[in-house]
Amino acid sequence: MSSIRVRFAPSPTGELHVGGARTAILNWLFARKNKGAFILRVDDTDSDRSERKFVDNILESLEWLGIDWDEGPGRGGEYVPYYQSERLDLYKKEINRLLENGRAYWCFCTEEELQEGREEAKRKGIPFLYPGKCRNLENSRVKELKENNLPCVVRLMSPEEGKTTVEDQIKGEVVFENRHLDDFIILKSNGLPTYNFASAVDDVYMQISHVIRAEEHLSNTPRQLMLIEAMGYRPPLFAHVPVILAPDKTKLSKRHGATSVEEFRARGFLAEALTNYLVLMGWAPPDDEELFTMDKAVMHFDINKVGKTAAVFDEKKLAWINGHYIREADLDRLTEISIPFLQNKGMVPDEITSQEKDMVKTVLEVSRERIKSLEELPELCDFFFTEDFAFHEDALKKVFSREETSGNLELVYKKLASLEELSPENIQASFKELSEENNISLSKIVKPVRAALSGKLMGPELNNIMIILGKEKVLERIEKAKNLKT
């Protein structure tokens, strides 16, 4: 009965946010480390904002990240169903128990009434707490009001004195005074449970041992503890992880750029880079190494060592990590995931042949160490795929504006034309000979050739470019570039 069971319980009101992803990863690491179970539960009690497409997005994002769940959507489990919207009978049952035991009560206060109270409290500069007006309604009165179909909710009869303390695995002991907490709503007038209630009930029923979730839930925790106490169950342990901040130190949101896992994937980040980075904000392995696999993270993970401070999301560091994984990735796999980025720019056809695929692979081999995200690939290597590549402004200004460029290209043309086939050796030798024979610097030869072949001043090694392009195209492009003088 002491088995470790954790859960990630997103509400499908948006795409999987990197903050949510980190919470999921932390839960997953904890479960894997302790040979426990990682449960995925969909907290969709907000019928207005929950959408099926977001459920799909969250599931896909988690799968893409490699965060697999032992129980949950698509996988079933002992505590099925894992959608709160399908567990309504259970909540109803627990609400009724609470009602019968006098630990909860029906409340018929209207929105207007409450709003008035809030405004008055604001005027007085004191926090608004529900005054408990409906606490002691006679049963007959309740029955009467209900028969008249008056909108009503159920509130928990919360203790007025004492303290509720949360033994948080990350924050330590956090104490809340019960008098600051009012009789909060557990059943909404639309018949659906509130988050606090459904979450507490499910955590208990699903035998969750540790609730690892975002810090913003810390202030909800005493309420859930009260609920669990009122229902007569044992509460799980809690661990609240700090939020992720944007560079301006406010909560990371859409206006800061990419925030969802899907957006990062679309921008050319690798799953292992994103997970590595996300784990790194708030946790560090014992050896302080920053680049690690999830396997290694699992081996050393310790929830108690997760930092208490909110971390600023640093895209530069993510990019560095991503560059590392791009360089390390299996080339075939990298080829597969790179193709869409090329197709996106029309560089390779949507229906790709195996020859074209091989070409992408070859190009990747000589280009990968120059990019930090797959998104940068098209611009870096467009000239490998088309004759219609653009000449970069720098190339025009620094190379093609020069008097001697045309003549030098002509020299190169002649020299290369005499070669049987291009090889690293004979290309090298040719350039060297040209330099010596004509007494011109190597760079005066090399730069124009690079510019002629790629339209750029920087890029993969020239040898590689020439060999991949092949003698025919190389000569064609040099010929064409001779007349490009600006």
Next chain:
RNA sequence: GGCCCCUUCGUCUAGGCGGUUAGGACACCAGCCUUUCAAGCUGGCGGCAGGGGUUCGAAUCCCCUAGGGGUCACCA
């Protein structure tokens, strides 16, 4: 405003029991390598929010102040 959490280089962090020139990484700068750009290597810049205590000795313990964040919904 009430309640709660947090505070080590610009950023992410390491710093069980108080004694370190406060360590690493990203970024930035410089150099090396190099037929470009990267990558790689080497070096540099840069920090314990402030103030009081406790102590022979505090980034580490206590208190206060300041700053940041979260939350105060019939949202999760």
